[in-house]
Amino acid sequence: MAENAAEARTQAGMPAHEQVYRNLREAVLFGTLAPGEPVTIQGLVERLGAGMTPVREAIRRLTAEGALQALGNRRIEVPVLGAAALEELTEARLALEPRLAVRAAGRAGPEEVARLVEIDARLDRAILRGDIEGYLRENHAFHSVLNDTAQAPVMKALTESLWLRFGPSLRVVCGQMGTRHLPDCHKDLVRALEVRDGAAAARAIEQDVAQGMEMILQSL
Amino acid sequence: MAENAAEARTQAGMPAHEQVYRNLREAVLFGTLAPGEPVTIQGLVERLGAGMTPVREAIRRLTAEGALQALGNRRIEVPVLGAAALEELTEARLALEPRLAVRAAGRAGPEEVARLVEIDARLDRAILRGDIEGYLRENHAFHSVLNDTAQAPVMKALTESLWLRFGPSLRVVCGQMGTRHLPDCHKDLVRALEVRDGAAAARAIEQDVAQGMEMILQSL
DNA sequence: CAGCGCAACTTATGATCAAAATTTGGGGAC
DNA sequence: GTCCCCAAATTTTGATCATAAGTTGCGCTG
Numbered sequence: 001m002a003e004n005a006a007e008a009r010t011q012a013g014m015p016a017h018e019q020v021y022r023n024l025r026e027a028v029l030f031g032t033l034a035p036g037e038p039v040t041i042q043g044l045v046e047r048l049g050a051g052m053t054p055v056r057e058a059i060r061r062l063t064a065e066g067a068l069q070a071l072g073n074r075r076i077e078v079p080v081l082g083a084a085a086l087e088e089l090t091e092a093r094l095a096l097e098p099r100l101a102v103r104a105a106g107r108a109g110p111e112e113v114a115r116l117v118e119i120d121a122r123l124d125r126a127i128l129r130g131d132i133e134g135y136l137r138e139n140h141a142f143h144s145v146l147n148d149t150a151q152a153p154v155m156k157a158l159t160e161s162l163w164l165r166f167g168p169s170l171r172v173v174c175g176q177m178g179t180r181h182l183p184d185c186h187k188d189l190v191r192a193l194e195v196r197d198g199a200a201a202a203r204a205i206e207q208d209v210a211q212g213m214e215m216i217l218q219s220l
Numbered sequence: 221m222a223e224n225a226a227e228a229r230t231q232a233g234m235p236a237h238e239q240v241y242r243n244l245r246e247a248v249l250f251g252t253l254a255p256g257e258p259v260t261i262q263g264l265v266e267r268l269g270a271g272m273t274p275v276r277e278a279i280r281r282l283t284a285e286g287a288l289q290a291l292g293n294r295r296i297e298v299p300v301l302g303a304a305a306l307e308e309l310t311e312a313r314l315a316l317e318p319r320l321a322v323r324a325a326g327r328a329g330p331e332e333v334a335r336l337v338e339i340d341a342r343l344d345r346a347i348l349r350g351d352i353e354g355y356l357r358e359n360h361a362f363h364s365v366l367n368d369t370a371q372a373p374v375m376k377a378l379t380e381s382l383w384l385r386f387g388p389s390l391r392v393v394c395g396q397m398g399t400r401h402l403p404d405c406h407k408d409l410v411r412a413l414e415v416r417d418g419a420a421a422a423r424a425i426e427q428d429v430a431q432g433m434e435m436i437l438q439s440l
Numbered sequence: 441c442a443g444c445g446c447a448a449c450t451t452a453t454g455a456t457c458a459a460a461a462t463t464t465g466g467g468g469a470c
Numbered sequence: 471g472t473c474c475c476c477a478a479a480t481t482t483t484g485a486t487c488a489t490a491a492g493t494t495g496c497g498c499t500g
Contacts, residue, residue: 015294015485017280042449051487053273056451060237060277064284066377073494074235074450088372095315095375152308154385155315157286158378165374236452262483271453276485293460294484 017054017061020044024058028067028078029167030136035080039068067164081169083217089166090213096159097143097209098202101189103150105198112149113193116142120186127179135179136171142186146205166216173219183211237274240264244278248287248298249387250356255300259288287384301389303437309386310433316379317363317429318422321409323370325418332369333413336362340406347399355399356391362406366425386436393439403431 024044027033044055059076062068069079081089104112119142126134140163147156174182185208192200244264247253264275279296282288289299301309324332339362346354360383367376394402405428412420 017485040449041451051485052450053276053486056273057276057280061280061284064281066374075494085374088374091319091372092316092375092378095319096312099311099315152311154286154305154308154382155312158312158381161378162374235450260483261485271451272484273452295460 015054016050017057020048020050020054020058021061023048024062025067025164028062028164029140030133030171033078033168034172035078035168037078039076039078062164065161065164067161067167078168079165081166081216083220086166086169086213086217089162090209090217093159093162093209093213094206096155096162097147097205100147100150100152100155100159101192101201101205102198103152104146105193105196105201107151108149108193108196112145113190115145116186116190116193119145120190123184123186127182127184130179132171132174132179135174135182136167146189166213169216170212173216176219177215181215183208183215185211235274236270237277240268240270240274240278241281243268244282245287245384248282248384249360250353250391253298253388254392255298255388257298259296259298282384285381285384287381287387298388299385301386301436303440306386306389306433306437309382310429310437313379313382313429313433314426316375316382317367317425320367320370320372320375320379321412321421321425322418323372324366325413325416325421327371328369328413328416332365333410335365336406336410336413339365340410343404343406347402347404350399352391352394352399355394355402356387366409386433389436390432393436396439397435401435403428403435405431 024033024039033039039059041052041055041059044050044059045052048055059068063070063076066079068076070076079085119138123135123138123142126138143159143163147159150156185204188207189201189204192198192204244253244259253259259279261272261275261279264270264279265272268275279288283290283296286299288296290296299305339358343355343358343362346358363379363383367379370376405424408427409421409424412418412424
């Protein structure tokens with residue numbers, strides 16, 4: 001088991017701290033790291049079969065990105081979101097993501113649209129299947145490709161930071177409610193990109209963000 | 221000399237990596253770290269008299285915040301901003317900071333206004349004196365207090381990340397042009413806060429952001 | 441329920457290994 | 471004879487680990 005983890009960790013010529021970082025990031029977004037869960041260095045050292053230094057670096061990095069929260073007493077946990085934090089996150093997403101959509105609409109070619117359509121198809125299948133992790137992954141992939149298309153690395157990084165913050169809560173909500181009643185304004189978005197209508201793309205994303213965050217907020 | 225650095229570093233019961241982080245962050249915003257300058261671990265170890273691990277952690281944190289940039293060949297430098305990056309930064313600032321101003325306008329009391337007025341007075345004196353670092357510090361302090369007043373920790377953190385990104389370039393520009401012709405919409409902002417006019421506060425910040433970023437853009 | 445001690449964890453150091461960059465030297469072309 | 475380019479050696483820097491030292495929190499005892 002530990003050998004498996006160590007095996008998986010030692011992939012390409014990627015530094016160990018990078019591997020740990022990606023591992024942990026995935027765990028925050030799609031994995032089993034729940035809000036309020038403590039994250040210990042030693043725990044990760046054992047679980048991932050890595051040394052202390054890479055784990056420390058990965059944790060600091062995720063903390064700086066808002067995925068983890070440093071308590072005062074040198075303890076680290078996955079942040080628990082309250083209503084105020086969620087509303088602020090919603091406002092931040094509404095400030096950034098529609099702008100990215102506008103930029104993407106001005107730059108998307110047939111290839112990007114095809115990729116989005118493909119991802120959205122997998123997303124629909126995941127929903128029908130009731131596959132929560134699949135939904136989370138494909139949904140994130142969809143927005144990630146969209147935001148890449150915007151060619152705005154800074155705003156994309158900021159947006160990723162926001163996703164890391166509500167990721168665990170979204171997963172909890174999906175676990176409670178299943179994959180029904182999930183927002184899907186992706187069809188509208190793709191149509192908007194096809195005709196290069198930035199305003200329509202922004203509206204679609206606004207819808208998506210508002211509905212998704214509202215759903216989390218409802219579940220407190 | 222090395223003792224001095226070590227002396228200054230060992231202040232309160234603050235962890236070493238936190239000390240190094242603040243040191244480096246100040247250097248990016250107000251210090252002598254120029255765009256394109258390489259940042260080496262061992263160099264900081266010597267300069268600050270700290271161990272390798274704290275330095276590594278601080279660098280990872282700043283890198284995650286966008287203050288530093290990891291080149292592919294495991295080397296790290298202060299990012300050099302091109303026109304496209306600056307325009308994107310401007311858009312990101314315009315997406316976030318006016319919203320923070322609106323929130324601040326709804327929450328600012330006499331105490332916050334007084335603090336802002338005080339800082340702005342010091343800022344004016346620094347400009348008259350031609351004190352570039354003083355200007356940079358007070359200007360940052362002004363916006364920092366404003367953004368604290370907004371009570372939106374996430375959006376404030378994102379905004380700080382943006383400031384870290386253009387900080388070095390702003391300092392270079394000020395070094396070339398002196399402290400004249402600097403934007404100062406702070407008076408308008410304070411007035412807007414006093415009468416709790418969110419829209420006016422947003423306009424003032426928009427002006428400030430647009431003018432400041434335009435100035436950097438002009439200097440390429 | 442206050443004080444004490446134990447256990448778990450974090451912080452930090454320095455050593456060691458690996459990789460990248462820089463310098464250096466030789467060979468060839470003009 | 472001078473200049474340039476390529477390759478080997480050196481040196482600088484980064485990555486990782488093992489371990490020591492210091493905190494924190496918790497449970498136990500009185």
